[in-house]
Amino acid sequence: VETNNNFPVSEIGTAKSSCGSCAVTRREAILLAATASVLALLPIFKANADTPDQWVAVGKASSFTVGAPVMVTPATGEALYVTRIDSITVVAVSAKCTHHGCKVAWMPADSQFECPCHGAAFTSTGKNVHGTMRNPAMGLSPLLSLPTKTTVDGNVEVNLAGIDVALLTPKVS
């Protein structure tokens, strides 16, 4: 048997999986799994890459009070909340609940977004903190976060690109 780097040539690329009678080698199985993983991610990357930026001005940064989300409904998009987190950070999240898509409302007394449909709750930055009424422990995806920036003249802008492509698969409860 000839050797290459101390491995018998007859064994290179033919290592069998634990299933001795299987026709797929371990190398082929790994290659298939890696290919499937990459293909599964392609629609996400394609959707984001094909979506042009859509920066929309939502107001002067100075007009937002720290910790008090403001609902904004752009002319060409769905409702979202813009929240000033501190003196320099402004975040924006979609108002669409990640359970079945109802519009969440900011509840100042509880300092959280609450969904009127089935009771889910989210923090001001969109993190899920309460599942549905039937299943409070249910973990829901966070509200869709949208990129923000503050221009040199003090306007807050939100990038609406991707607000439709990233809607998450509804969960059943």
Ligand code: FES
């Ligand atoms: S749609 Fe929001 S909790 Fe069901």
